[in-house]
Amino acid sequence: MQDPVSSILDPFHPLRVSACVVHAMDRTSRVTDYRFIKEANGALTITNVMLEDDGKWQCEAENTRRYTENARPVKLVVLDRPKPPYLLIDSRRLDASNLFVPVKENSELNLACVSEGGNPRPTLTWEVLLSPGVDRHAQKVSAEVLELEEIKGEKVDKDGYKINSGAKSEARLPAVYRAHHNARILCVMEHPTLKIRQNASLLLDVQYTPSFAISRTPGFGYPLREGIEVSLKCDVDSNPPSTPRWQKDDGDTPVPQTGDGFLNFTSIRREHSGWYKCTSRHLNFQYSSIGYYLSVRFDSVDVTSEPDDQDVSVAAASHNPNKGQLEVQLGGAVTLQCPQGSLGCWSHLDPISARLRGLGYGSSQPTGQFSLKDVMYQDAGMYKCVGQSPTNKKKLEVLQSVTLSVKGCEFPEVQQ
Structure with missing residues (x-):
């Protein structure tokens, strides 16, 4: 069958079809209504076009052989806005x-957009407009x-679009991120009867847990000497907003703090030295x-210089509780x-260069302790505690020396 020629009309607009005998192709509609005017040459004029006139029309005639x-069919499209x-959110x-729609971070969001009526079928599309202040690269x-x-819906009925059945489009966000906070979600509708697009929208109010950013004045890496002015700053990003609170060694801070995150x-x-952390209470959780x-x-x-080691034996004898010699089992x-x-x-004396070098493994504490676990043979050697000289605080001095020897495991003799 030949492809139909389309003709688009607004309702109540008159239509004239020139041919012999014109009828609807489904042959269910009869042109006996007063709105249908048949002319002598076989033309058909439809006055006050209605939605029910939408469809394919065709004329037929007898040739000389009867x-x-x-x-060729004519497809008549009657426009209806x-x-x-x-x-819809969760079918509501x-x-x-x-x-504003509240939603939790990392949760799934299911949406649907519905348009009722209209001919032909309205076109629905989705858009996500992030807030201008969101830096998704930083996140x-x-x-x-x-x-x-x-979400692709069911296939369209073979008979085509049913007039005024409208359109529905479904979409989802598999996971909501904090970058979606204050984002606008748009459902955009386009239709031949509309000069400009219409839309329905919502704003996401994403609830997310606190993230912390700690800064310092003077900046990190600058040595802090006693007597200077120092500020610690804690910025908390959360929704709903939460207030930052500083702690020192899991207790109160030595100086008062303000509610804006400054300490x-x-x-x-010197007594201000210690471990500091920023805390915040958010939705009944810490x-x-x-x-x-x-x-x-x-x-x-x-x-800049090596510590003075000239009185090592005296320092070791007077301060060393380990007697200068220490033996430990392998492992x-x-x-x-x-x-x-x-x-x-503590530092480890390099046996080749005879210079002190840093400690690679083990854990050091600010109290002057150094711990080794799972001792190996290469851990053996001389260890020195280096600190300020009691007589000249501008000089470093070896306060204590310990020689560590590693004893291997003894195996029982195997008799021949």
């Missing part, structure tokens, strides 16, 4: 006066995961940042302690 011939679209219609979120996934030391002192160790230098020390554990009341740190 055979019936059909002309659809109603404005609206949104969204109140147009309440644009390490790709653009693809922020877009809606349209200000007008003149920092959250915390990672710990930051604040170290205060209370005297200038010359660290065992040992803890070295600097002299009580001193602020020193």
Whole structure:
């Protein structure tokens, strides 16, 4: 059968079809109504076109041999404007006066857009407009995961679109991110009767847990000497917003703090050294940042030269509780302690260069302790506690030396 020629009309617009005998192709509609005017030449004029006139029309005539011939079909499209679209969330219609929709971070969001009436079928599409203040790159979120996934509906009926049945489009967000906060979701409707697009929209109010950002004045890496002014700043990003609170060593801070996240030391002192962290209470749950160790230098020390080692034996004899010699089993554990009341740190003497080098494995504490676990043969050698000289605080001195020997496992003799 030949493809029909389309003709688009508004309702109540007159239509004239020139041919012999014109009828609807489904042959269910009869042109006996007063709106249908048959002319002598076989033309058909339809006055006050109605929606029921929508469809395919065809004229037929008898040739000289009295055979019936059909002309090329004409598809008549009667335009009817659809109603404005609206949104459904979990099958419930969204109140147009309440644009904000609360949703939790990482949850799934299912939406539907409905347009009632209209001929031909309205076209519905989705758009996601992120808030201008959102930096998705800083949140390490790709653009693809922020877009809606349209759910393909059932196939259209073979008979085509049923007049005034409207249109429905479903979409979902597999996971809602904090980058979606204050994002606008649009369902856009297009139709031949509309000069401009119509839309239905909502704003996402994403609830997410706190994330912390800690800064310092002076900046990190700048040595903090006793007596200078220091500020710690904690920024908390959460929705609903929550208030930052500082803690020192899991307790109260040594100076008062304000509600804006600042912890200000007008003149920092050595006793202010310790572990600081920022906490916040959010929706009846407590959250915390990672710990930051604040170290205060209370005297200038010359660290450009090797420590004075001329009185090592005297220092070892007077301060060394380990008697200068220490033996540990292979695979065992040992803890070295600097002299009580001193602020020193342990170093390992390199047997080749005879210079002190840093400690690779093990755990050091600000109290002058150094612990080794699962001792290996290469851990053997001389360890020195280096700190400030009691007589000259601008010099480093070896406060204590310990020679560590590693004893291997004894195996029973095998008799031949």
